[in-house]
Amino acid sequence: MPVSGRASIPEATVARLPLYHRCLTDLQAEGRTTVSSEQLADLAGVNAAKVRKDLSHFGSYGTRGVGYDVDHLLVEIASELNLDHDWPCVIVGAGNLGSALASFAGFTNRGFTVVGILDVDPARIGRELGTLTVRHQDDLRDIVDAEHVAIGIIAVPPAAAQDAAGRLVEAGITSILNFAPTVLDVPDGVQVRDVDLAVELQILAFHEQRPARERPAG
Amino acid sequence: MPVSGRASIPEATVARLPLYHRCLTDLQAEGRTTVSSEQLADLAGVNAAKVRKDLSHFGSYGTRGVGYDVDHLLVEIASELNLDHDWPCVIVGAGNLGSALASFAGFTNRGFTVVGILDVDPARIGRELGTLTVRHQDDLRDIVDAEHVAIGIIAVPPAAAQDAAGRLVEAGITSILNFAPTVLDVPDGVQVRDVDLAVELQILAFHEQRPARERPAG
DNA sequence: CCTTGTGAAGTAATTCACAGCC
DNA sequence: GGCTGTGAATTACTTCACAAGG
Structure with missing residues (x-):
């Protein structure tokens, strides 16, 4: 379409x-x-x-x-690609993956700046990640408004992903990059791209003929 | 084919x-x-x-x-999908992304176990990541042989990716999941899947009609 | 020459729509 | 009645092959 x-x-x-x-x-x-x-x-x-x-x-x-x-x-x-200006992004979830993404050079170089990273876990809130500080999820709307964020990145466990998506949409986000292995339900007009890292490995595994046991090793 | x-x-x-x-x-x-x-x-x-x-x-x-x-x-x-047995994997590159992947729950649950993570930087070698210890790249072959690893994950900077791929192939790896934004050259019989996180964001950006400036905020 | 741009041909993937079976 | 399995129709994508322009 x-x-x-x-x-x-x-x-x-x-x-x-x-x-x-x-x-x-x-x-x-x-x-x-x-x-x-x-x-x-x-x-x-x-x-x-x-x-x-x-x-x-x-x-x-x-x-x-x-x-x-x-x-x-x-x-x-x-x-x-609309890359004539930089795109501010916000990450929901400051676990291993979210934290890695927050300081990932591969984004900054290519037109995307992470302007906020959020979590609900008090143990993570306040933690410094490069130039960013992990903030509480409730600050989402403030960040989105202040920085004109259009893209959200979901890096929370699968059980929390739908809730995170709802909050992002609520805050005005219209594009979501979803790392959680869940199909998200979002309103029309909001686009989602799923990146399921295990899926990529499973596709590789499909094409591997030999089972791992039978490698010409021992 | x-x-x-x-x-x-x-x-x-x-x-x-x-x-x-x-x-x-x-x-x-x-x-x-x-x-x-x-x-x-x-x-x-x-x-x-x-x-x-x-x-x-x-x-x-x-x-x-x-x-x-x-x-x-x-x-x-x-x-x-050949998931009736577990697939041991090895990660090359213990930076932010590689480290996050090493302890990523999404792999372990779904048929894949990271059995080794390697780097060349002395500052990273020896670092503990969950149950793993970062080892020197030269230990690659030992790990591949010992654990019958068929899948390698590249999480190094783009300039080092082709070299990493060569070493993986050399060590007997036949499937590579490549996170580096580079097209890898590998021999026939070795399959590569590329995951370029910036590409996913760029595709989202393409479909975003309104430029970020014009959001109905301020 | 060389290399683009593109109709036409070929291939792959999706969706429809319904016969066949539980 | 409900749902699968699948030929047929459709749509999307790729590749070929060549005319046309530098």
């Missing part, structure tokens, strides 16, 4: 844009000025025709015989 | 099996004995026809007019 006002870009393409963005950032850092669809495809680990079709969806013009201008393409993709 | 010896199951189905597995585990814990495709679909947040088609791929028999036997279906799916 296309978002009104913007020509619809296939979901599969959207999922690859961040990948191209990453590769282009690397190329730019190396001082490269142009890149062909084939080179970009190699870097991104995909097929060259796919790169061209993906980029064609938002009318980004390469130059035939030459390729794409790295700087220009990067700006285009960043603009498509 | 189907794995020899097993009837090919579509990748999209494989990716959902862990989700069904999770929901069925919950149902079982609640004491439910049967479930219809529609109920399971609701829990998993997908369409009922999809559930039926997915399950039909490995010939799991439900009962018409009744539904599926929870226990039986759970065993079937676990068996498809």
Whole structure:
């Protein structure tokens, strides 16, 4: 279902844009000025025709015989991804995972700033994590309002996840990244992406032919 | 590309099996004995026809007019996913993320045990993480051999990821879960799954219509 | 030349809709 | 009556292959 006002870009393409963005950032850092669809495809680990079709969806013009201008393409993709400004995020749950995410370099670099981390456990509240201090869950709305937060990250145990989602929605959050292994129920207009780390391992396990016992070791 | 010896199951189905597995585990814990495709679909947040088609791929028999036997279906799916035994895993990188993963309850519960965590930084080596002690990267092969590890988890900075992958492959690992934002080059027969947390946020950002500034706050 | 952009072909995944069985 | 299992229809995605432009 296309978002009104913007020509619809296939979901599969959207999922690859961040990948191209990453590769282009690397190329730019190396001082490269142009890149062909084939080179970009190699870097991104995909097929060259796919790169061209993906980029064609938002009318980004390469130059035939030459390729794409790295700087220009990067700006285009960043603009498509709404990365021309930084996104403040708030994390609910200051356990192992939440705490790690709060100081995770991989976010800060790529357009996202964690502006708050919350918990309900008094033992965790007040703890310092880099420049952040763990605050009480009830401060959620204040933080969201003060920092104009649109993205919430759920890093609580599964039993608490639905409650956390409700509070985030209540506070005005419209996008949720959910690390809890639970299907969240949220109102229309709020988008959820689930990251279940065990699922990823289970998919790997599926494709492992040999059972672990039979490895050519002992 | 189907794995020899097993009837090919579509990748999209494989990716959902862990989700069904999770929901069925919950149902079982609640004491439910049967479930219809529609109920399971609701829990998993997908369409009922999809559930039926997915399950039909490995010939799991439900009962018409009744539904599926929870226990039986759970065993079937676990068996498809090779979850009838536990999978030992090793983590490379004992920074924030690696350390969090090492003590992450979400793995242990679901068929995966972290049996080792490694780093190169002397400041981290020897550190205690729950029942584990951070060891030197050079101990990788010993751990893999001793514990019959087939799955490696990369949680190092991007610049070190390819090297880590090479060492894992060298040590005999055939499946890699990669948290570093880099496309890894590995030999045929080694499978990689990438989890780039910033990518997930970027996809959310894409779908956010309003720029963060324009929220109805101040 | 080389490389893009894109119709057309091919493949995969989803959903429909209903026959068949409990 | 209710629910599964599945062919058929639909939709989405990928890949090919080539015309057109630098």
